[in-house]
Amino acid sequence: MQFKDIVGQHAVKHRLINSVVENRVSHAQLFLGPEGSGSLALAVAYAQYLCCEDKQPNDSCGVCPACRKYQKLMHPDLHFSYPFFAKDKNDTALTFIEQWRDALTNQPYLSLDAWRGYLDAENKQANINIAECHQIIKKLSLKPFESQYKVLILWLPEYLDKEGNALLKIIEEPQPNTLFLLVAQNQDQILNTILSRTQLIKIPALSYADIEQYLVDEQNQPKNTAAEVAYLSNGNMAEALAMLQHDAKGYHNLFVQWLRICYGNKGIEVVSFVDRLAKIGRENQKNFLRYGISFVRECCLLLAGADDLVHLPAQELETARKMVLVNEKGRQVMDINAAQAVINELEKAHYHVERNANPKILFLDVSLQIIKFIFFKTIPAGTHYIPN
Known part of the structure; x- marks a missing residue:
């Protein structure tokens, strides 16, 4: 070598x-x-x-x-x-x-x-x-x-x-x-x-750029796929290469769709979506949750005004900005407290997926928790962000 x-x-x-x-x-x-x-x-x-x-x-x-x-x-x-x-x-x-x-x-x-x-x-x-x-x-x-x-x-x-x-x-x-x-x-x-x-x-x-460039040049991946996998891998080339062996595409659209269903409190659609997640396989479930954790953390950076530290591709960045923006009705999909609560739930879900938890029960429970956070605005005690 x-x-x-x-x-x-x-x-x-x-x-x-x-x-x-x-x-x-x-x-x-x-x-x-x-x-x-x-x-x-x-x-x-x-x-x-x-x-x-x-x-x-x-x-x-x-x-x-x-x-x-x-x-x-x-x-x-x-x-x-x-x-x-x-x-x-x-x-x-x-x-x-x-x-x-x-x-x-x-x-x-x-x-x-x-x-x-x-x-x-x-x-x-x-x-x-x-x-x-x-x-x-x-x-x-x-x-x-x-x-x-x-x-x-x-x-x-x-x-x-x-x-x-x-x-x-x-x-x-x-x-x-x-x-x-x-x-x-x-x-x-x-x-x-x-x-x-x-x-x-x-x-x-490894840097985000190094992994992305390697996936494009040596693994012949499309730039969009390489960017998403590099972002998900968090500097871990072994993880990036493992993702390529599974379906590494579409995590962004899938995750945003999940958040939209939860934000709308659409019960029947939640159950249908959970069935879909349960069928994608354990490795893809782990990668999906890992993407969600990374994406919501980038949203936290936007909420904190640290736009220059955000490393999202253009499409994901546009979506993230819409999620943290306060609309004309004075509402936003996710504030800093909801974001932290969502991250905590996704991290716990990742832990349980690794230990072979029943995916239908697990993702239904996580979906109900996210509905509490972003629809009902009910945040668990100890999660609230207290600015200096």
């Missing part, structure tokens, strides 16, 4: 390349970034650049023997560790290495949910067990086989329980030219004993 294959993150790429050029390569580094930011892909590209036999000013060459092996994730000095769903106490990451290579090759912006899909996970919990810790120590006690560096990329060290303390000595005093690249999403869940021994590299979420 090369840096050029990774969307955005130009400042991080520049820093990583400079660390090699200036011979300031730390033996233990923590790539900390949210899901879908490309942190795992950056770690692999960095390792490839370190081992490239013909380094270019801004990237690995991509054609030398080391690069070709890295691109297949089969270099003898490249090792991976990651959470897995053990069937036996002696299972290690090597047990699932073929599935791992397949998953990471197909999806450099791999998420744990996507990784679960490559394994027979059933209801097991992902973790990195003590057998895997012992396997890491064994592998890294040997000298590099071909390249200058032996590299271990440990994805999601958050899943190391107290067994992770077994790695402390080899992290602190590794063999010469041995590198630990930890790729994490939540710093608070990493063992402090491990965290204190690493150099932190923060990786920000």
Whole structure:
């Protein structure tokens, strides 16, 4: 994997390349970034650049023997560790290495949910067990086989329980030219004993423009679809690509139609609409609710007068302005209190959809709550906005 294959993150790429050029390569580094930011892909590209036999000013060459092996994730000095769903106490990451290579090759912006899909996970919990810790120590006690560096990329060290303390000595005093690249999403869940021994590299979420451009250029998506998916993904490329596998179109029209039915308190139409939502599938229901949350938050920005912070496509922006505008009768579809109450209900609904709640019951209940907020103007206690 090369840096050029990774969307955005130009400042991080520049820093990583400079660390090699200036011979300031730390033996233990923590790539900390949210899901879908490309942190795992950056770690692999960095390792490839370190081992490239013909380094270019801004990237690995991509054609030398080391690069070709890295691109297949089969270099003898490249090792991976990651959470897995053990069937036996002696299972290690090597047990699932073929599935791992397949998953990471197909999806450099791999998420744990996507990784679960490559394994027979059933209801097991992902973790990195003590057998895997012992396997890491064994592998890294040997000298590099071909390249200058032996590299271990440990994805999601958050899943190391107290067994992770077994790695402390080899992290602190590794063999010469041995590198630990930890790729994490939540710093608070990493063992402090491990965290204190690493150099932190923060990786920000991808920008709206970077994701939109990638979807247009590389995924051949229409600009309108790319804009909507980029907006929904909230900087998460893994989420954006997952949406493309489902029906990512029409969430705006669908959500606005729902609000109009609720604003009109049209009981029969509410029931009919709920039946429609119940049939679109769990992933589309989650994306629909996610869009609704994002859209109403943009409405809050308009209500607060922060128009320059709104990132809505033209059609959605026009609709949002109409919703927050006070009409000639002195009414508006949504004020700041109603917007906050709606967001709270949508977030709770998203939580319950993820946990397989009955969609008809769930969406009917949410619809009735929204009718209370925007038709009857009844806002729950504790939701009211109090200006300074």
